[in-house]
Amino acid sequence: MITINGADIKAFLFDLDGVIIDSESEYTRIWEKIGREYPTGVEDFARKIKGTTLENILSIYYPDNNVRDLVRKRLYEEEAKMKYRFLPGALEFLKYLKVNNIPTALYTSSDQYKMGHLYRDIPDFEKYFRVILTGEDVNRSKPDPEGYIFAAKSLGVIPEHCAVVEDSLQGVKAGKAANAFVIGVAGTLDASTLSPYCNIVIDNLMQLL
Numbered sequence: 001m002i003t004i005n006g007a008d009i010k011a012f013l014f015d016l017d018g019v020i021i022d023s024e025s026e027y028t029r030i031w032e033k034i035g036r037e038y039p040t041g042v043e044d045f046a047r048k049i050k051g052t053t054l055e056n057i058l059s060i061y062y063p064d065n066n067v068r069d070l071v072r073k074r075l076y077e078e079e080a081k082m083k084y085r086f087l088p089g090a091l092e093f094l095k096y097l098k099v100n101n102i103p104t105a106l107y108t109s110s111d112q113y114k115m116g117h118l119y120r121d122i123p124d125f126e127k128y129f130r131v132i133l134t135g136e137d138v139n140r141s142k143p144d145p146e147g148y149i150f151a152a153k154s155l156g157v158i159p160e161h162c163a164v165v166e167d168s169l170q171g172v173k174a175g176k177a178a179n180a181f182v183i184g185v186a187g188t189l190d191a192s193t194l195s196p197y198c199n200i201v202i203d204n205l206m207q208l209l
Helices: 024-037 054-061 065-079 090-099 112-121 146-155 169-177 191-197
Strands: 002-004 007-009 011-014 104-107 131-133 162-166 181-185 200-202
Touching (some): 181 191
Parallel strands (some): 011 162, 181 200
């Protein structure tokens, strides 16, 4: 157990991009590129979709099945060029939790195609999490709390005793709706945007050590 700001935290539930992995700026670039090639008419499209599943993005913004398939193909082409690396402080904090036997889960809106790429880039990634959930494991995308409630249950801990660590607006809203202690990681969004939905906002995970 870790005490943060007076709250006793028995388990940590992490988002992936922008929290553990340094990829958010690259995804912004990719979705801006896709948005130019296949316009949605939505202002600031690349940022509005952060934290939601690919299937949710496609179903809402690309109702035409043919266009949807083309967008999926373009995303996978761009993702194949990416190299996944830990954000500063992330690996150190994960090692700390593992050594101290504090349960951890990962809940990401990513799909198995992307996760396979990640596991190839970081072969020992999975050992830092007892549970890994993707967008394909839930029925309702963030900001719905379903994924984080499921992750907490999978660890045998109630959400109220968990810390949700997120960088997106959809993600911190999901954590708050799950009644977890919410830790916002500034970077993808600034602290002032995240803070209404968070118990604390940090710049990187090293600040929790």
